[in-house]
Amino acid sequence: MHVPDGFIDAPVSLAAGAVAAAAVAVCLRGARRELDEKTAPLAGLVAAFVFAVQMLNFPVAAGTSGHLLGGALAAILVGPYTGVLCISVVLLMQGVLFADGGLTALGVNITDMAVVTTVVAYALFRLLVTALPRRRPAVTAAALTAALVSVPAAAGAFTLLYALGGTTDVPLGKVFTAMVGVHILIGIGEAAITALTVSAVLAVRPDLVHGARGLAKPLQLRAADGTVIEPVVSTAAPRPLRRIRAVALLAALALAGFVSHYASTSPDGLEKVAHDKGIDSKAEDHAAKDSPLADYQVRNVTDEWIAGGLAGVIGVGATLAAGTGVVVVLRRRRASAQARASSPGTV
Structure with missing residues (x-):
C-alpha cells in the first residue's frame, strides 16, 4: 500500500507529513517507557523482520497481490509507541534506498501504514485480550483479529486522504469500495502472518510479547472434580534472548534474500486499484529511481x-541498523533523564 508521488496533492501531503511528524514525536517519548530490557533488544529486529516479510507479496485475487503492513505485529510484540517507530523506519528505508513509496508521500505512508494500522490494531487487541480468557490461544486470536481489521482500516484512511487531496477525478465511492474490498482479502494474509509470528514467540518466550505481559495465568494441576491440587512451576530456564534474536535475524535474512524470489509479481492492492480506476494517471517518477537499490535490485549485478537477494539482505541490515540506532538513542536519553531526576538539586 505504498503511496507513490503524485497520488495526493501537495497541501494534503504536507498536512499528512505534519501529522506523521507529530505522531513520531509522541511515539519517541512514549517509546522510552516501553523500551525496557526485554523490548529494547527486539525493536530493531522487529523492524528488520517486517521489512523482510514485506518483500513477500502473496496472491489474493486474479492479478492482485498483497503484503504485510506490519503495524499490528510490531505493536503487539514491542508496544504501540515503539511499533509506530519500527514501521516508520521501514518506510523510510524503503523510500530512500529502494524507491518504494514516494518521498513527498512519506508523510502519507507513515500516517496510513504506521500510525493508523498500529493504533487500530493495538486498541482492538487490548480490547479483545481484556474480554477473552487469559490464555495464550486467546492472545493469538486477538492478534489475528486486530491484524485483519487494521488493513482495511488503512485502506479507508487512504480513501479519506484521497478524498481530501486526490489528484485525479475518480468517484470516491468507487475508490472506497475497491480499496476496502481488496484489502479485506489482504488482511487475511496479514492476520495469518501476525498470528503465526505472535504464536511462535508466545511458545518460546511469552514474556517477550509486549501485548501479552501479565495475561497468562500459572499452569495448575486439577483433580477430576476440578479442584486445584497444586500449581505447576516450571524449572526450565527461559530460552536465551541472544539465541532468539539470532534465529529471528537468520529468518529475516532468509526471507529477504531467498524466499522473496518466489513472491508474487502481480501489482499489490493499491497499485491494482490505482491502475483500474485511473488514480495513477498523474503518478510521478520517484526521486530515488536511480538509486543503486531501486526496485529491490542491486544495480550492475546481472x-x-x-x-534481488543482495538487495533484500542489504535492506534487512540497513533497517536493523537504523531501528537499533533509534533504540540506542532513546535508551541513552532515558538513562540521562533518570540520572538527572535522581541526582540532588543544586542551588
Whole structure:
C-alpha cells in the first residue's frame, strides 16, 4: 500500500507529513517507557523482520497481490509507541534506498501504514485480550483479529486522504469500495502472518510479547472434580534472548534474500486499484529511481536472483541498523533523564 508521488496533492501531503511528524514525536517519548530490557533488544529486529516479510507479496485475487503492513505485529510484540517507530523506519528505508513509496508521500505512508494500522490494531487487541480468557490461544486470536481489521482500516484512511487531496477525478465511492474490498482479502494474509509470528514467540518466550505481559495465568494441576491440587512451576530456564534474536535475524535474512524470489509479481492492492480506476494517471517518477537499490535490485549485478537477494539482505541490515540506532538513542536519553531526576538539586 505504498503511496507513490503524485497520488495526493501537495497541501494534503504536507498536512499528512505534519501529522506523521507529530505522531513520531509522541511515539519517541512514549517509546522510552516501553523500551525496557526485554523490548529494547527486539525493536530493531522487529523492524528488520517486517521489512523482510514485506518483500513477500502473496496472491489474493486474479492479478492482485498483497503484503504485510506490519503495524499490528510490531505493536503487539514491542508496544504501540515503539511499533509506530519500527514501521516508520521501514518506510523510510524503503523510500530512500529502494524507491518504494514516494518521498513527498512519506508523510502519507507513515500516517496510513504506521500510525493508523498500529493504533487500530493495538486498541482492538487490548480490547479483545481484556474480554477473552487469559490464555495464550486467546492472545493469538486477538492478534489475528486486530491484524485483519487494521488493513482495511488503512485502506479507508487512504480513501479519506484521497478524498481530501486526490489528484485525479475518480468517484470516491468507487475508490472506497475497491480499496476496502481488496484489502479485506489482504488482511487475511496479514492476520495469518501476525498470528503465526505472535504464536511462535508466545511458545518460546511469552514474556517477550509486549501485548501479552501479565495475561497468562500459572499452569495448575486439577483433580477430576476440578479442584486445584497444586500449581505447576516450571524449572526450565527461559530460552536465551541472544539465541532468539539470532534465529529471528537468520529468518529475516532468509526471507529477504531467498524466499522473496518466489513472491508474487502481480501489482499489490493499491497499485491494482490505482491502475483500474485511473488514480495513477498523474503518478510521478520517484526521486530515488536511480538509486543503486531501486526496485529491490542491486544495480550492475546481472543475475536477477543475486541482485534481488543482495538487495533484500542489504535492506534487512540497513533497517536493523537504523531501528537499533533509534533504540540506542532513546535508551541513552532515558538513562540521562533518570540520572538527572535522581541526582540532588543544586542551588
